[in-house]
Amino acid sequence: MSKQTYRVCFCFHRRFRLAVTEAPAEIKDLFSQYSENGIMNADRLRNFLIEVQKQEKATELEAQAIIDQLRHIHRKGLNLEAFFKYLFSDSNLPFKSQTVHHDMNAPLSHYFIYTGHNSYLTGNQLSSDCSDVPIKQALERGVRVIELDLWPNAAKDNVDVLHGRTLTTPVELLKCLKCIKEHAFTASKYPVVITLEDHLTPDLQAKVAQMVTQTFEDILFTPGPESLKEFPSPESLKGRIIISTKPPKEYLETKEVKEKENDAQKGKVSGDESAWGKEVTHQESMSVLDDKHDLDEEDHNEEEDLDYGDAKSQQHEAPEYKRLITIHAGKPKGGLQECFKVDPDKVRRLSLSEQQLEKAVTTYGKEIVRFTQRNILRVYPKGTRIDSSNYNPLIGWTHGAQMVAFNMQERKRCCYRRVSL
Secondary structure, three states: OOOOOOOOOOOOOOOOOOOOOOOOHHHHHHHHHOOEOOEEOHHHHHHHHHHOOOOOOOOHHHHHHHHHHOOOOOOOOEOHHHHHHHHOOHHHOOOOOOOOOOOOOOOHHHOOEEEEOOOOEOOOOOOOEEOOHHHHHHHHOOOOEEEEEEEEOOOOOOEEEOOOOOOOEOEEHHHHHHHHHHHOOOOOOOOEEEEEEEOOOHHHHHHHHHHHHHHHHHHEOOOOOOOOOOOOOOOOOOOOEEEEEOOOHHHHHHHHHHHOOOHHHOOOOOHHHHHHOOOOOHHHHHHHHHHHOOOOHHHHHHEOOOOOOOHHHHHHOOHHHHOOEEEEEOEOOOOHHHHOOOOOOOOOEEEEEHHHHHHHHHHHHHHHHHHHHHOEEEEEOOOOOOOOOOOOOHHHHOOOOOEEEEOOOOHHHOOOOOOOO
16 A cells, blocks of 8 residues: 655744824825814814815714714824724714715716616517606606607607607607606706607607697706807706707608609508608517617617708708707717817717717727717617616716716616716
């Protein structure tokens, strides 16, 4: 029988004394401001709590209680070492602030905004119901941007909200607007932006303008006849509703096609019907998804001339509808390079899908950051996320995208939240 040898490793534990962490220069400066002769008494600690930590209701008794917890270090108050320990102690745990302490007087483009995608859907992007209930839930959670897709109803005499060319069941626009008015400022007094994806004829645009005006009345913010050179601040827009959309190019193109049709084509599907979307089967919907690789109406309709001076466009526009638009949206012709050009005389909103953003940042990263300093960038989930899943928002946030749009149909899908509004 052969001998076996074994190696034995002995592990020894040695304890090292941790060096006392020295307070950084910023903490020393704060301490010197709120102390006298190296001691911060209860009155001075209270001033620190109110002025620096924004604990506006802090009392001297509460400050004294903090000192009493650490009085083994100094009886009359806190020295620098005790003050530094207090900042990291259980007595100074993070808390949910009930008041906004950031400066909210900068232009709207300077803030991250909690944004919803297809805010009216109750479930997946292909066959779920449309309802005002998820809009209410989103607003109660603090969402500040609600998206509504507008389509003519079956009779073409009113406006429905639904995800076009899918099996989603519609909900009336007026019901959604009333829901927004009722719950807009439940969680926050800062403005609510309604982004409209518009597939309407001019007569229905006029009807939308009437519904919006009558529903929101004096809380509706309108910019006036001139285009905004800079977005207003969140502070100045408290309690206001803002409309953001673009001219309905898809309808105008369809109308031109329809006008050229002759009588022999009357039995076929009209251009309007094609533009509005017809009732489709599940198989047809999946076929569209496969062919387009992206079920986004948004990308189709974003290709707009942002001059807004085109005579042909103005000929078909409902002027009441156009006057409602505060944040003009659209994607200029000429590719990504043109998208991020900054106009010193106008501000606008640009929407990109998650794939478009990923492609853009590899070449135009600096241009995107420069663009978002004045303008608003909205990023939305790709259309193949029919299960209402979400993407990593950090790529948008790190390049200044203010509106990173989330599917919120299932709360477990919405894993990120970074907002200033």
